[in-house]
Amino acid sequence: MTIEIIPNWHPILVHFTIALLSVSVVLFLAESFVRKWKLHIQLVTVARWNLWLGSLAAIATVIAGFDAFNSVAHGSEAQHLAMLDHRNWALSTAALFIVLAIWSLSSSLRGKADFRRSKNLVFVSLMAVAGLMLTATGYKGAELVYRHGLGVIPMQVGMTAGHNHSDGGAEQGEGEGHDMKMDMSMEGGEHDEGSESSHEDTGDHQH
Template identity: 40%
Template sequence: MLQSLPNWHPIFVHFTVALFSVAVLLYIVAHFSPPGAFGRTVRMAARVNLAVGVLFTIGTLLSGWYAYNTVPHDAASHAVMTTHRNWALIASAAFGVLAIWAVRYWLRNQREGGAFVLAAAIAATPLIVAGHYGGELVYGHGVGVQSLPDTDGHTHNGDDHDHDHDDAHEDDDHGHDDEHGDDGHDHDDPGENDDHAH
């Protein structure tokens, strides 16, 4: 296992999302393509992506379950993690059914019909939602992140000049305020002394 990763889930899940997404897109293209070599080629590519996606999803689910039970997290991230898990299970089941359905078409030497393509497009919805919550876990809650970068001294493309420029303005503002404030105190003090003198 890579030392920079708490587990293999981030690796497997990206293949799952990519392969299933490409499979759906290819099925849509094949469905609207005229009969011929192009349509058959695209449909075969869609089937291959779907099949390989199912294989990677086995690793995704196993590593995801391991991560769910081992990665340190708090109560807020646990709720998001559970939502991510539930949507991922729905997406996995949906694409598992699609894979079995596609095998039946393949064994009968038939092209997938409109109902199959519609079901594939619908199955992409829980896949997208699961991916959204997975991203929220990492970028919103820092789950699985071993360390956060120190961004104070990091600059890009001349930002260093901009930061210095801004800092100078801040210093000028503070300096102006301090001088103004001091003048105010100086003006008040003589007035107070005059009152005491009278």
């Protein structure tokens, strides 16, 4: 059985990238305020692993993004410009996170994972900038789908032919209303006949 991914793997991979890198940014920001606590070491460890794994996911996401950029059909200039804008933001954001991941990994391998206060301030500040860039990139990517409709299969025309809320629905409603009126008139006729017969019976009884 062939697994069909619509439109490609990019929408799947990007969620792991955003989740891992967002958690990393939040934990690195948090650990800068609790450097004297025992919890600090755990926060740094988890933050580093999220950064490393998120950067690997970012590489896979960028590769899938290039495939999407070259394969997803787009027919307007606005859609093309939106794709270029999202691509540029994604490449810049991924590059910054990868540089920070290499910096963090190399320091960990040298046994200096816990930066000094001045170096840690620079590192955390860059992580915050990268987090803001990640937010902007995700927003622009969402606009490609929900504003410009890229990568979305259009609704089949046949679906509206059998169930139309404008013309067909109105005609159907009129037909149902007409049938209801007919039923009510028939019921009313039966009632009138019953009334006439009751009046005749009453008249006969009075005579």
